[in-house]
Amino acid sequence: MAHITIASTLPGITGLLESRLDTSEPIRDLTQFILRGPNTLTEGERELIATIVSSGNACVFCTNAHASAAARYGWTREEVDAIVHDPSTAPVSEKVRQLLLIARALQRSVQGVSSEMVEAARSAGATDVEIHDTVLITSLFCLYNRYVDGLASDYPATEDYYEKLADRLTTNGYTRNPSLFPPANGHSNDST
């Protein structure tokens, strides 16, 4: 059970973000831009970064949500799990491998990114903006993972919830979907 009363019945981050809209609005905007906005990293590559960070932080909700989303972009779920488990042998480009190693190092330690790691990513073809965005996605998921687990937000009742969530994350992205949150005196026509 969550540590605080959450008005929405939706599990994980989705209900939690409803508990304070003035903070969730910039968090959602940032996420939509950094994971779905124009970028030379693909949406799938950015979801892999979100997944490796969430997995390193042992956040079950975020790991399942983003692994399910990443698996919609050209890898099987088994491949996603293998990439996250050990990026050094993963079926990804050398550039993405180096960026995943940066993400993992920064997830583990605030001072974990060395000049050598940045240089290795650059030698593999990473641009300055790609390095920036990798660091920011990693940082953002260190927020999300702690927000979700620090308040012990509820986990989904069934595993297939993550597939429905991946449907939404790959079509609507990360912007607030008002139909998921019925007004207190109204009725929702969306049961997902």
Next chain:
Amino acid sequence: MAHIPVDPTTPGIRSLFNYRPETGAPLTRLAHALLHGESPLTKAERELLATFVSHGNQCKFCTMSHAAAARHHYGADASIVDDVVYNNITDRLSDKMRALLPIAEKVRQGGRIVTDADVQAARDAGAVDRDIHDTVLIAAAFCMYNRYVDGLAALAPTNPDDYIPMGKRMAEQGYGG
């Protein structure tokens, strides 16, 4: 030197906000809502939590800048900030804040280690849901901001005096949200 080509004359996180304004804008709005928006925690208490978490993460820029903002808010009692952050002396804080600090520290280390007993202790000391929510989100957010700053090796001035005007501006004007 920073890992990416930011303006070398702009210190800390602002150099990163300027480098990528599309992400700088929501990051700034979040800081403003969290530290200057509505909350049962005072602005001084929230800046203190931000400083406490940043110090735990050893992020020099965030620690020094938010300590300066917190000292500005505390005014004549500015030494509370140094007591709490650097010396672990919490006797001038409210019971509620004394119970919220361990929650912030656990969130910093990893959200999963916050226990029902930690939350109950905060409630017994007068914390309501929103105090607990805001403490967790501030701690989580500074685990983001600290990594963003140090992960890109943004410039952190070493002279403490450089942070005084920065802290005054942060305390008085917020974060441009």
